[in-house]
Amino acid sequence: xxxxxxxxxxxxxxxxxxxxxxxxxxxxxxxxxxxxxxxxxxxxxxxxxxxxxxxxxxxxxxxxxxxxxxxxxxxxxxxxxxxxxxxxxxxxxxxxxxxxxxxx
Numbered sequence: 001x002x003x004x005x006x007x008x009x010x011x012x013x014x015x016x017x018x019x020x021x022x023x024x025x026x027x028x029x030x031x032x033x034x035x036x037x038x039x040x041x042x043x044x045x046x047x048x049x050x051x052x053x054x055x056x057x058x059x060x061x062x063x064x065x066x067x068x069x070x071x072x073x074x075x076x077x078x079x080x081x082x083x084x085x086x087x088x089x090x091x092x093x094x095x096x097x098x099x100x101x102x103x104x
Contacts, residue, residue: 013089016082023061031058049074 022031031054040048056075059068068075 009085009089013086016086019057020061020082020086023057028058053078 026034035054038048038051040046041051050072052071053075056068056071057079059065059071060075060079065076068079
């Protein structure tokens, strides 16, 4: 795999991990206070395709997928993708480190 792709994959995975940890360790109201209001809603009074994603991710972390779908239809797919990506990246790092150890 190209070095640049690995770096981007690592950065995306690290950001996903931070997001997932925040969802589990911060209270819902803390997360909502930290996230800004969508600029599309502020300026044009119209929701964008990502509107409701914060609340939907909070619902996903509580396994409330019905509410998550109501907040944003793409949230369940994105949440699942982030988890699968993170698991894949951690497996990749684990096997890469073990391969390096076994070749020494």
